[in-house]
Amino acid sequence: MRKMLAAVSRVLSGASQKPKCDLHRLEEGPPVTTVLTREDGLKYYRMMQTVRRMELKADQLYKQKIIRGFCHLCDGQEACCVGLEAGINPTDHLITAYRAHGFTFTRGLSVREILAELTGRKGGCAKGKGGSMHMYAKNFYGGNGIVGAQVPLGAGIALACKYNGKDEVCLTLYGDGAANQGQIFEAYNMAALWKLPCIFICENNRYGMGTSVERAAASTDYYKRGDFIPGLRVDGMDILCVREATRFAAAYCRSGKGPILMELQTYRYHGHSMSDPGVSYRTREEIQEVRSKSDPIMLLKDRMVNSNLASVEELKEIDVEVRKEIEDAAQFATADPEPPLEELGYHIYSSDPPFEVRGANQWIKFKSVS
């Protein structure tokens, strides 16, 4: 039965219609219809489910004290990272702040490497040197701990894209809290002045830590805050909306018109970080309402099942596979040894001959290798 379904569905693809995005200084927005192929649908489903389960596993490991320090989870926001990736090429660039595990995965790293970095092991993507907020991959510049600092960095990466003349764009993400940082407006100014191929993306999950958008911003129309930069506001819980908007924004930038701003309206189920239960500044009812009405994975699943792109059983099978992948990764992340102490001084400088680094007192010395 499934094979027959598969054969038929490969030819079928689902069409989807959505209301128009709110636009700022734009005559037209992204298309309101798109085509979702079965192949893409399954891919997006698997990716979102992987991010979801990875974040929940991180929650578990944190409560077991196997992950330490800061841990900012993005469950609820899966349509953003998966949708953005679907709208760009692997040769494009992306930078975000500290709620970065989802992007680290969509930009190409494995769950193993990500979880092992969270648990601080040598198999982590940064060899255990960075932790939750400092993961890097090809064309992915972290993972940045200082709120807002990543935005000028992203504009700089866009400058490099323009300098190199290769039609690449840089997605530069920040949250609703960071949107009030002065350096972001400095970056807007220079990006517009120099027509940098930078897509500024505000991931608005309604709360900057414990402060709601109404209490932090004189204007909560984040897509308009770029003033002279055209903007659009997008439903960040619908992966196809995100994908189409990203394609639209990327085409805009690639045409040499300069920067553009996208606001993704989304929601995080967890608190700001693992030390925040997330219910002192918002109600459980609100969280539950989003879960039941706007969960991104549920929305995609319903759409695929209703269009006969996949069966419920098929998607359940993917769930099982994903769970196994996460379990294996967590096993690895818990069993892998910590980085060797001898390497404490490594990676201070790039491309340099080895030298000595001082430890806690003058007799303790560590070798530093590039």
Next chain:
Amino acid sequence: MAAVSGLVRRPLREVSGLLKRRFHWTAPAALQVTVRDAINQGMDEELERDEKVFLLGEEVAQYDGAYKVSRGLWKKYGDKRIIDTPISEMGFAGIAVGAAMAGLRPICEFMTFNFSMQAIDQVINSAAKTYYMSGGLQPVPIVFRGPNGASAGVAAQHSQCFAAWYGHCPGLKVVSPWNSEDAKGLIKSAIRDNNPVVVLENELMYGVPFEFPPEAQSKDFLIPIGKAKIERQGTHITVVSHSRPVGHCLEAAAVLSKEGVECEVINMRTIRPMDMETIEASVMKTNHLVTVEGGWPQFGVGAEICARIMEGPAFNFLDAPAVRVTGADVPMPYAKILEDNSIPQVKDIIFAIKKTLNI
């Protein structure tokens, strides 16, 4: 036919003989280059050598540089390589760091390092720490340069020395040129270095000419980062300094030489990584140490040198405690008499040396 060619050939021989007798060769006058021109040359050569190198900052392009250090570069390289920025230090420093992460080799100019405080998060958290935090995946090949420390009459907010602040941070390299040779060799090394390098220039030195040795005139002239230079050999006392005060130390040494005291003057050239070996070897020879810097005394460069001397082999060779000469522990005043007494003068250095030597 043969007769004609004979006619032609003989006068030529006579003429060439004439040429040999009339023209003779004199040695060229020693080449004098100002620190400003040396930095300009260094940047020009590196811009030409590698098209990934570019310069950005306030007034660097069409104004030829606030202090004319980048004179002529915009005319030669154009808008793509020499970029005038708005007055947005945090923004443009971040943009420069991002460009470096994406593979370009930016030179980010701060009009003075006082303004770098606006951007210091980008220098430290985005540039200096990234290679380490990424486990060696993400290098940041960037140069931050500009005038540092006291100028003349520019008062408190425009006179701070940042050698100690930047020198404090692992992941950064920090250099402090004194003369033209230093300026050219160090800026070239900084640009070719794959790490974030802070180049602390000095506005009062920009216009000062120095003799440029032949090797400094080469397009591949580099001064290694992390190596100090002994500017003057001596036997009685080691005097360690960086930037403009090196000149004052040499003046003090000249005065003292007439009194029979021979100072060994070391030009640090690099603040981080500090060349302790050269300093230690010198102290083990002279048994006395005075450090001289323009910055404030607390937690300064001299304080670090003294601490390290105590921890190393040179301590047992000291015949007297090591002594520091620094800027006065006040925000820089404006009135000339006050400003003059807020920075180390030659007489202050001489006094400190004599005190150390107990003479």
